[in-house]
Amino acid sequence: MTDAIPQLLSHDEAALDQAFATLEAQVRAEAATLTTAEAQENFRLHWLGRKQGRLKLISEAWLKSAPAEARKPLGIRFNQLKQQIEQALEVQAGAPKTAVAGIDITLPGLVxxxxxxHPLLKAMHEIVAVFHNLGYSTNLGPQVETDFYNFEALNFPPNHPARDTQDTLLVADQQKKPSRDRLLMRTHTSPVQIRTMVAQAPPVRIVIPGKVHRNDAADATHSPIFHQVEGLCVDTNITFSDLKGTLDHAMKALFGSAVKTRFFPSFFPFTEPSADVQISCIFCGGKGCRKCKHSGWIELLGCGMVDPAVFAAVTSERRKTDPADDAYNPEKISGFAFGMGVERIAMIQHGISDIGHFYSGDMRFLEQFA
Incomplete structure (x- = not known):
């Protein structure tokens, strides 16, 4: 690279044009040879260095001897030359580099x-597929819900503990709204059941996979964000036996034909009667081990027959558009609902003891499922 500072003998337009044309030609010639990152950096320092950059030194030398009327055209031309240098660097930085030593064909290629x-998505899709094979369809809904769909329509009274801020993540500045319109992060996917029934008359057979949010402290078995798959079946003559048969089939499809199920009385505001479902331990075959706390059974999900109060809330909402609507009259139809945690299913399927592994992003953990 040329280091000598050229002399400027005159400051008229023709002399300035000729001098800067010479410098621009030098920049183009040197920029064409920049094939490595090191060469590009040397080029940048040579022309644009803050202390000894050639452009700075030439500018100072020429401006000192220039009359006042020539300083403006000199400054304009120096700015144009600087832009040319910077553009040359940008072009070369984006161009493919020429291999200096050629290609070593003995090196392994890029794979x-x-x-x-993700194991959670895989488990969710497996659960949904089981119910698709039974004729269910998938419905989805928003994660930011209103109090009406998340609590009120599902028969949660105003003083129910699940409404407490210790359990529910509420959206700020909602106090001025009516209670039913206040926004929150949904605590379950059950609001989609209400939205579906409001929009669709029976028969209804849906599964609802999705993300839910609760103000839970993270530990080995809890997370403030997790996933559920819920189901709803509404039609004429739906009984608890239909519910038991459906879930027994689903558990066998997920965990093997040898798995047994049993139902225990429970309580949920939106179902009556309600039950907790257990499966025989897939690790010990029901004999008792540490995984099942030596009981031979693992609690897995909740279920029950849809409470008539839920049908009443749906009917009230539907009658806003059709005052004569009677599609969800509990004397004519019945239904069941169920819900399971996807993380819980995946942890049992793969023998995982800490729910945090699913969210850690640790590739060593995730690659096990490849």
């Missing part, structure tokens, strides 16, 4: 490994 489903 693009195919992506895989």
């Amino acid at each position: 693009r490994e195919p992506g895989i489903e």
